[in-house]
Amino acid sequence: MSDLLERLRGRGWRLTAQRRVIAEVLDGEHVHYTADEVHALAVARLPEISRASVYNTLGELVALGEVLEVTTEGGRAKRYDPNAHRPHQHLVCSGCGTMRDVHLVTDPMGALPEGERFGFTVSGVTVTYYGRCPECGSRA
Amino acid sequence: MSDLLERLRGRGWRLTAQRRVIAEVLDGEHVHYTADEVHALAVARLPEISRASVYNTLGELVALGEVLEVTTEGGRAKRYDPNAHRPHQHLVCSGCGTMRDVHLVTDPMGALPEGERFGFTVSGVTVTYYGRCPECGSRA
DNA sequence: ATCCTATATTGGACATCATCTAAGTCAAGA
């Protein structure tokens, strides 16, 4: 993620303590925090950071294509996925909301026949799998 | 949709004017209203119906498996899809939010290899295509 | 090293979507 900060600086992004802390929080594999979770983790490193800055910065990272915004059925809050580099999809636990990145063996775009496009110019597709993670098992 | 009311009555569902009106609003092809849209359309037929009843009834219909709750990236409010009978996916216009039901030529479940399941018991999958509808064209 | 200014941050108000509550109302079986 440190290269992320480098890249952004190259784009004229002003590097502030708040933005650096948020980028640090987003560093890692299978990271899919909500804005509030990012804020809580950022506060642990920089107590005076505001919620507005977290929303602002996440929004900018999304606009810059460095972070993906992810919405799931049932889940109320959006989640933020720093793995914007390689295309992937998600597997979500309907018990605890845990999310894993998954990679498909076929391109889902190919599953939509021409006759089902209703004149749309189709530009993207998201695939989300739902199930129970090992911890949640078959409990309700 | 009248058979829906029959089915629900068979399940001990108490048939009230509010519920009947909501079921009527949800009748049709490619219907994907938000709760507020359902409320507005229901008010046109039954002026004193409350928002709470709309939320209650939609929640019950979802729990009974008669209506699907649909969330899309960017779209803030959940939408409700009465086409719960035949499996399908969605195509969403990123301009106006219009949504069409689409049917895929391959089962998306097959695209997730065993090695990408992380011990989850996978039970479902949603696929959502994004693009521009003919009315919105390529305008921003 | 210091200054300058465009840009970023902040707290709190506001907006939207959804849920909850307690009191009143009603569908439908006895």
Add this chain to the structure above:
DNA sequence: TCTTGACTTAGATGATGTCCAATATAGGAT
């Protein structure tokens, strides 16, 4: 027709996200 448990209601409350005016600051210019 009566009774009752389920349904509806208005409005409060909660969760999430956006906006704003005032203040602070990064980083280039001096």
